Amino acid sequence: MYVLVVQRAQLAAAPLTKNAARQNAVTFVDPPFMTFDLSILMKRGDRSSQIHNMIDLSNQNEVKYGIVAGGATQSFFRDWDRRPEYNIMWYEMENNPSTGLLESVAEGVRRVRESSDGVPFAFVGEQHMLEFYASREPCELIAIPGNVEEYHGEYHLAVTRDLDSATKTQLARALLNLKNSGRLDALYNKWWTERNQCSQTAPEAPPAAATAEPSDTITDITTSP
Numbered sequence: 001m002y003v004l005v006v007q008r009a010q011l012a013a014a015p016l017t018k019n020a021a022r023q024n025a026v027t028f029v030d031p032p033f034m035t036f037d038l039s040i041l042m043k044r045g046d047r048s049s050q051i052h053n054m055i056d057l058s059n060q061n062e063v064k065y066g067i068v069a070g071g072a073t074q075s076f077f078r079d080w081d082r083r084p085e086y087n088i089m090w091y092e093m094e095n096n097p098s099t100g101l102l103e104s105v106a107e108g109v110r111r112v113r114e115s116s117d118g119v120p121f122a123f124v125g126e127q128h129m130l131e132f133y134a135s136r137e138p139c140e141l142i143a144i145p146g147n148v149e150e151y152h153g154e155y156h157l158a159v160t161r162d163l164d165s166a167t168k169t170q171l172a173r174a175l176l177n178l179k180n181s182g183r184l185d186a187l188y189n190k191w192w193t194e195r196n197q198c199s200q201t202a203p204e205a206p207p208a209a210a211t212a213e214p215s216d217t218i219t220d221i222t223t224s225p
Contacts, residue, residue: 032154038146139198
């Protein structure tokens with residue numbers, strides 16, 4: 001006999017970006033707990049030294065590149081109202097789905113690790129995720145800033161749609177105070193900067209907010225009666 005156990009969570013704290021399908025299923029809490037640009041993950045070498053941003057990647061035809069299919073990054077590139085260089089990139093990826101539209105971040109990272117200057121490959125994705133992989137041993141990867149002015153990535157807490165408004169308001173207030181007090185920046189430094197296993201320059205933390213608020217953190221919410 002098989003027993004199916006269903007567990008239902010009310011809150012998810014994960015690298016979740018907003019999209020139409022997710023917004024139909026959950027409520028995203030503002031403000032975001034992390035903002036980010038797009039980055040380009042490549043293997044260190046002559047090829048990566050020639051790419052300095054997303055426009056450089058678009059303006060060449062020797063380095064193949066790909067993104068995770070079905071995510072927020074794909075939604076950005078397939079918008080034909082973007083600048084022509086990004087339209088070109090989407091055309092190339094859509095017409096070469098075996099390399100251009102990948103199943104997961106893990107597959108993108110694997111393809112970069114297996115690439116070489118002779119057969120180069122670049123994986124385009126969310127900045128902090130790719131910076132993390134570039135900071136892991138054996139330190140053969142580099143995360144190149146995309147400098148994509150039109151892209152404004154955000155990670156949000158997600159809660160069930162039926163969560164009461166008072167709790168959602170408390171969560172929003174707690175996030176704002178964590179941001180303004182510098183606690184979110186401290187977590188970024190702990191997991192990205194301080195734990196960088198490689199000799200490359202560690203990525204800069206997002207600038208801390210100018211003013212600090214009295215402590216009213218998510219811990220306070222979960223421990224209050």
